[in-house]
Amino acid sequence: MKNIEIFEKVKQENRTALLEHESKKVLRNIGVNIPPSRIITSLDDALIAAKEFGFPVVMKLMSSEVLHKTDAKAVVINIDTEEKVIETYDDFMKRFESFSIAGILIERMVNKGLELIIGTNTDSTFGPVILFGVGGVLVEAIQDVVFRMCPTTKEQALSAIDEIKAKKLLDGFRGMPKVDREELADMIVKLSKLAWEYRDNIAEMDINPVIANEDGIFPVDARIILK
Amino acid sequence: MTTQLKNFFNAKSFCVIGASTTPNKPGNVIAYNFVHTFPGKTFLVNPRGGELHGQKLYKSVFEIEEKIDAACLVVPAKYATQALEDSGKKGIKNIIITTGGFSEIGEEGVLLQQQMSEIMKKYEMNVIGPNCLGLFSPELGIDTMFLPGTKLKRPESGPVSIFTQSGAFGAAFIDQLSRLGSAKWVSKFISYGNASDINETDSLEYVGNDSDTKMIIIYLEDFKNGRSFMQKAREISLKKPIMGIKANRTETGAKAGASHTAALSSNDAIVDDLLSDAGIIRVTTWDKLKDCVLVFGTQPLPLGDRIAIITDGGGAGVMASDMVSDCNLKLAEFSPIIQKNLDETFPSFYATGNPIDLTGSAVAEDYRIALEAAYEDPNVDSIVNLCIPVIPDLDINEFIQITKDIAKRKEKPFVTALVGGDEAVYGTKELMKDDIPVFPSPGRAVRALGMLTDYVKYLKKHGIDPRKVSMGEGK
Numbered sequence: 210m211k212n213i214e215i216f217e218k219v220k221q222e223n224r225t226a227l228l229e230h231e232s233k234k235v236l237r238n239i240g241v242n243i244p245p246s247r248i249i250t251s252l253d254d255a256l257i258a259a260k261e262f263g264f265p266v267v268m269k270l271m272s273s274e275v276l277h278k279t280d281a282k283a284v285v286i287n288i289d290t291e292e293k294v295i296e297t298y299d300d301f302m303k304r305f306e307s308f309s310i311a312g313i314l315i316e317r318m319v320n321k322g323l324e325l326i327i328g329t330n331t332d333s334t335f336g337p338v339i340l341f342g343v344g345g346v347l348v349e350a351i352q353d354v355v356f357r358m359c360p361t362t363k364e365q366a367l368s369a370i371d372e373i374k375a376k377k378l379l380d381g382f383r384g385m386p387k388v389d390r391e392e393l394a395d396m397i398v399k400l401s402k403l404a405w406e407y408r409d410n411i412a413e414m415d416i417n418p419v420i421a422n423e424d425g426i427f428p429v430d431a432r433i434i435l436k
Numbered sequence: 437m438t439t440q441l442k443n444f445f446n447a448k449s450f451c452v453i454g455a456s457t458t459p460n461k462p463g464n465v466i467a468y469n470f471v472h473t474f475p476g477k478t479f480l481v482n483p484r485g486g487e488l489h490g491q492k493l494y495k496s497v498f499e500i501e502e503k504i505d506a507a508c509l510v511v512p513a514k515y516a517t518q519a520l521e522d523s524g525k526k527g528i529k530n531i532i533i534t535t536g537g538f539s540e541i542g543e544e545g546v547l548l549q550q551q552m553s554e555i556m557k558k559y560e561m562n563v564i565g566p567n568c569l570g571l572f573s574p575e576l577g578i579d580t581m582f583l584p585g586t587k588l589k590r591p592e593s594g595p596v597s598i599f600t601q602s603g604a605f606g607a608a609f610i611d612q613l614s615r616l617g618s619a620k621w622v623s624k625f626i627s628y629g630n631a632s633d634i635n636e637t638d639s640l641e642y643v644g645n646d647s648d649t650k651m652i653i654i655y656l657e658d659f660k661n662g663r664s665f666m667q668k669a670r671e672i673s674l675k676k677p678i679m680g681i682k683a684n685r686t687e688t689g690a691k692a693g694a695s696h697t698a699a700l701s702s703n704d705a706i707v708d709d710l711l712s713d714a715g716i717i718r719v720t721t722w723d724k725l726k727d728c729v730l731v732f733g734t735q736p737l738p739l740g741d742r743i744a745i746i747t748d749g750g751g752a753g754v755m756a757s758d759m760v761s762d763c764n765l766k767l768a769e770f771s772p773i774i775q776k777n778l779d780e781t782f783p784s785f786y787a788t789g790n791p792i793d794l795t796g797s798a799v800a801e802d803y804r805i806a807l808e809a810a811y812e813d814p815n816v817d818s819i820v821n822l823c824i825p826v827i828p829d830l831d832i833n834e835f836i837q838i839t840k841d842i843a844k845r846k847e848k849p850f851v852t853a854l855v856g857g858d859e860a861v862y863g864t865k866e867l868m869k870d871d872i873p874v875f876p877s878p879g880r881a882v883r884a885l886g887m888l889t890d891y892v893k894y895l896k897k898h899g900i901d902p903r904k905v906s907m908g909e910g911k
Contacts, residue, residue, distance in 0.1 A: 226694065276694075328697025332706055334662040340697050348696045356701075356709040358666055365713060368897070372709075415695040434694050 212238050212403075216410045216435060225412070225435045228271045229278075230314045232431035236416070239399050244427050246316030252298050255315055256291060262317040265289040268297045271311040286318060319429050322422025323378055323385055327397055329359060329404035329414040331436075337404040337411075341369050341397055343378070344418040357397075360405040366394035379421075386423040393419075393426055412436045440562040440634055441642035443530045445576055445624065447505035448476040451497065451528065453519050454510035455480035455488050462534060462582030463510040464488070469579035470508075476577075479504060497526040506530035508570060508580045513537030516566070517551050524559030531556075532580050533565035539630050540567050549632055556633060568629025569603040572610065574622060575648065581627075583607055589614035594621035595650035595733055595907070599639035603627045605655045605681075612726060617871040621733060623648045635660035637668055644672035650907055651732045653725065654680030654716070666714045673715025674900050677891050677907075679728050681719060682707055715894050717887055724883075730873040731884040732891075735849040737902040740817040741889050742768035743882070744810035745791035747822035748798040748830065752855060753791035756820055756878035763886025767791075768816040774809050781805055796827045800834030807842045811850075818849040818885045822878050825859040832859045836866050843872040849888055853881035 210218070212235050219227055227235070230248045237243050247258045248271060259266045270283035278284045283305070285297045294315075301313060326344030331337055335358050342354030355369040370379065370390050381387040396419070404411055413434040420429050450470055456463030463482075470478040471489040479500050482493040494500050497507075507528045511519045513535055523531055538549040549566065556563050564570055570580030575593040591613040600606040606627040613621045624646060626639045636656055643649045652672070659665055669678055685704045711718045719725050743765050747753035760767055767790045770778065778788040782802070787793035792810070794802045803821070810816050821839060825832050843850055852867060853875045854860040864874045875881040892902045 326696060328695060328700075330695070330697045330701045332662075332701065332703070334659050334703070335666070335706060335710060336663055338701070338706055338710075340700060342700075349699050352700060354700050354705075356706045357713055358663065358710055368713065369709075372712075413695040413698050415697050417696055432695060 210234065212407065213410075216407065219435060222273075224273055226273070226276060227433040227435070228273065228311055229269060229431060230271055230312070232414075232433045233428070235403070235433060236400075236428055236431055239403050241396055241399055241428060242425065244317045244319050244429075246314055248312040248314050250312045252295065255294050255298050255313065258315045259288070259291065259294050262315070265318045266294070267316050267318045268294070268301070269314040269316075270301050270305055271314050272305065272308045273311070274308045275305070288318075319420050319427045320422045320424060322420040323388060324418035324420055325393075326354070326415070326417040327400055327419055327428075328416060329400060329411065331408070331412050337401075337408050339397060339401040339404060341366070342373050343375050348417060357401065359401040359408075361398060361401040363394050363398050366397035366401070369397065370394060386421070388421040389426065393421070396426060410435055440530075440638055441626070443562060444506050444532070444564065444571055445573060445578065445642075447530065447578075449479065449502060449505045450474055450476060450578070451479040451481060451500065451504045451507040452510065453481045453497065453507055453523065455482050455493060456510070457482070457486065457488055457493075460584050465582045465584050466508055466510055466534070466580050467491075469581070473577040473579055476505075477502065497522050497528070500526070504528045506532070508532045508534065510534055510582065513545070513548055513566070517548065517555060520552055520555045520561075524555055524561060529560065530562045531564070532568075532570040533563060533632075534568055534570050534580060534582055535565075536567040536629075538566045538632070549630065553632055561633075563633040564626070565629045566632060567603070569606050569625075569627035571627075572622065572625035581607065581610070591616075591622045592618070592620045593623065595623060595648075596621045596653060596729055597624040597626075597643035597646065597649040597651075598622065598653040598655075599626040599628065599636065599643065600655040601628065601631070601636070601657050602655055603629060609653075609655075609725070613729065616726065616729065617868045620871070621729065623650075631660045637661045637665045640665060640668050640672060640678070644668065644675065649676065651676055651729075652678040652680075653729065654678065654682075656680070656682045657684040662710075666710050669711075669714035669716050674895065674898055676905065677717065677732050678715065679717035679719060679725070679732070679887070681722075681725060682711060685720075715891075715898075717891060719887075723880075724887075727875065727880055727884045728887060731849070731851060731888050732907065734871050734873055735851070735888060736846055736907055737892050737895075737905060738817040738849045738885070738889055739892070739902060741765045741893070742815060742817045743820060743885060744768045744770070744813070744816040744818075745820045745822060746794065746803065746806045746810060747791050747878075748794045748796065748827055749822070749824040749855075750787075750793055750795075752822045752824060752853070752878045753793055756822060756853075756882050757791060759879045759882035759886070763883055763889070765882070765886055765889055768810075768813070770809075771813050771815045774813045774815075778806070778809055791822075797829065798827060799829045800831050800838055803835060804838045804841075807838065811842060811845065811848060816848070818889065819851070820878070820881050820885065821850065821852040822855070822881070823852070823860075823863070824855050825863060826856055832863050836863055839867055839872065840870060843867075843870070849885055851875065851881045851884055853878045
C-alpha cells in the first residue's frame with residue numbers, strides 16, 4: 210500500500226494515529242530499514258513468522274483502542290520459544306477480547322543498543338521540523354535534542370547529530386558500538402523529506418526508540434499522527 | 437523582494453505627508469531631516485499649506501507636479517487610509533507609514549491595517565510599517581526617524597546594517613552607536629514595525645546583497661515568514677556575519693501533544709537550533725550585541741581558535757583563560773623561537789607562557805614586546821591585551837600609544853580590556869576614539885573573540901575561507 214493510501218485509509222476509519230505496523234509500513238516505503246516483521250491474525254501465522262525471523266521475537270498488540278502499548282502490557286519482548294509465542298498469543302486474545310484488534314505485530318527483536326529519537330512536528334512558524342536526540346523513555350526528562358527545518362540536507366542532519374550534548378555516546382562510549390553517523394543522517398533526511406512531502410497529512414511523528422547497535426540502526430517503535 | 441527596499445533607498449524624490457509646523461512633532465522632525473540631509477528632491481505636504489523649514493507646504497500630493505519615488509506618511513491612523521489612497525492615485529509606489537494605532541492595538545487597528553493592505557494591493561505599493569521608525573541611512577541622507585536629533589543622536593556612516601521589529605529597540609541602539617567610539621557605524625537601518633508588507637526576510641535579503649553592509653544586526657520578536665528567513669540567512673551568513681536578538685523567548689511553551697516530539701517542541705528550542713543552523717549568531721543581552729558591533733565592526737576574522745593573553749595581573753589572566761575554555765577557544769602554544777625570545781627578554785619572575793604575565797612590575801614597553809611577539813607568532817590567531825593600570829610604573833599614555841600601534845595592523849583580531857577606575861576609563865575613552873575595541877572586563881574581551889571565532893568555525897564548516905569574507909576592519 211502506498212503512503213497516501215495508508216493515510217487515506219486511517220482517515221476513513223476516523224483515526225488520526227497510525228498503528229505501529231502502519232507507521233512502519235510508511236517508513237519501509239521510504240526506504241528506512243525496519244527489522245523483519247509481520248502482522249498476523251492467527252496462531253499458526255505467528256509460529257511461522259517467529260520461525261522465519263528467528264528467536265527471540267517481540268509481539269505487540271495492534272489496536273486503535275490501545276495507544277500506550279507498554280502501559281497496557283500489550284508488548285511482550287524476549288520471546289525465545291514456540292511455547293512463549295503460544296502463551297503470548299493466548300494471553301493477548303484473552304485480555305483484549307473485547308477490543309477491536311487489527312492483529313498482532315510479530316517482529317524480530319532488536320538487540321540492546323543506544324536509544325535515540327527522530328521525530329517531526331508541525332511548528333506554527335516554520336512548518337514541518339525534525340528533531341534528533343537521545344531517545345528512550347526518559348527523552349522528555351533528558352531533553353537532549355536538536356531541531357532542523359524539513360526537508361533537511363544530509364549536511365544539516367550531520368551537524369544536528371554533532372550538536373547533541375551526549376554526542377560522546379555515538380563514538381563507542383564504554384564499549385558500546387560506534388554509531389554510523391552517515392546511516393543515521395540518511396535516516397534523518399528520509400524522515401524529514403517524508404514530513405515535508407506529506408505536510409498536508411502528517412502532524413507529528415515519533416520514531417522512538419531508534420536503536421543503534423552492532424547490527425545497525427533500527428526504528429523499534431514508530432508513531433505517525435495525522436492532521 | 438530585494439527590489440522593494442532598493443526602491444526606497446534609491447529614491448530620488450521623497451514626500452513627507454503630514455509635515456507638521458509644531459516643533460518636535462514626528463511630522464516636523466521627519467520634514468526637517470529630509471530638508472537638511474536628503475540630497476534628492478523633498479516635498480512636504482500639509483492640508484493647511486504655508487511653509488516649513490524654508491520649503492513650501494503643498495496642500496495635497498495632487499498639487500505636486502513632479503513624480504515622487506517614495507513617501508513617508510506621518511498622519512494619525514484614522515487619516516492614514518485616505519492618505520494612502522491619495523498616494524496611490526498620485527502614483528507613489530513606495531510608502532513608509534511610521535504612525536502607530538494599527539494591528540498592535542487590537543481589533544479596530546487590525547481592521548484599519550486590512551483596509552490599508554487592500555489599498556496597497558490595488559496600487560501595487562510597497563509599504564514599510566505601520567508603527568515603525570522606517571529607514572535611516574547617513575550615507576544616503578534618508579532619515580524617517582521621527583525623534584529629534586537633540587534627543588536621538590545619529591551615528592555616522594559605517595559597516596553595520598540593522599533591521600528591527602521594535603522601533604524602541606532600534607532607536608535606543610542607534611542612539612548608543614552614536615556615542616560608541618568614532619560613531620561611524622551605520623550603513624542601513626530598517627525598522628519595519630507591524631510588517632504589513634516589507635518584513636524581516638525582505639530586510640535580510642536587501643542588506644545581505646548590499647555591498648556597503650559588512651555585518652548585519654537583527655532584533656526580532658517573531659517571524660512573518662520564518663521558513664524563507666532561515667533559508668535566506670543560510671545563504672547570506674556565508675558572505676557576511678548576521679547576529680542579533682530573537683526576543684520573546686518564553687512566548688510559547690511546547691504543547692502537550694500525542695508525541696514526545698511535540699512535547700519537546702517549545703517555540704524557542706526550535707528557534708534557537710534553526711538560528712544556529714542558519715549561521716546566525718544569537719545573543720541574548722543588549723551588552724553582548726554592542727560587544728558584537730565593536731569586534732565584528734572593527735576586526736578581521738581570525739584564521740583559527742588559538743588565543744594569546746597578555747596581562748599585568750595574574751587574576752585577570754586566569755579569568756580570561758577560564759573564558760577561553762568556556763568559549764571553546766584554545767590557549768595558543770607559542771612557537772619555540774618566540775618562546776625563547778620571551779624567556780630571554782623578560783626577567784625570570786615574569787610568566788612567559790600563555791598567558792604572558794608581566795606582573796605588577798610591568799612598564800608599558802613590556803607590553804610592546806609581549807604584544808608584538810604574540811602578533812608575530814604564527815601559532816597565535818587572536819590576541820587579548822589585559823591591563824590593570826593601577827601598577828606604579830605603567831604609564832597609561834604609553835600603554836595607549838602601544839595599543840594603538842598594534843591595533844593599527846589589523847592582521848589578527850586584537851582586543852583590549854582595561855580594568856579599574858579613572859585610568860582605565862581614560863584609557864578606554866582614548867582608544868575607543870579610534871574604534872579600538874576595549875572592554876571593561878577580561879571575560880567580555882575574550883567572549884567577543886569567541887563570537888568572532890564561532891563565526892569562522894561556521895564558515896570553515898561550510899568550506900568558506902574566512903580570508904574571503906571582508907569585514908568592517910577596512911573602515
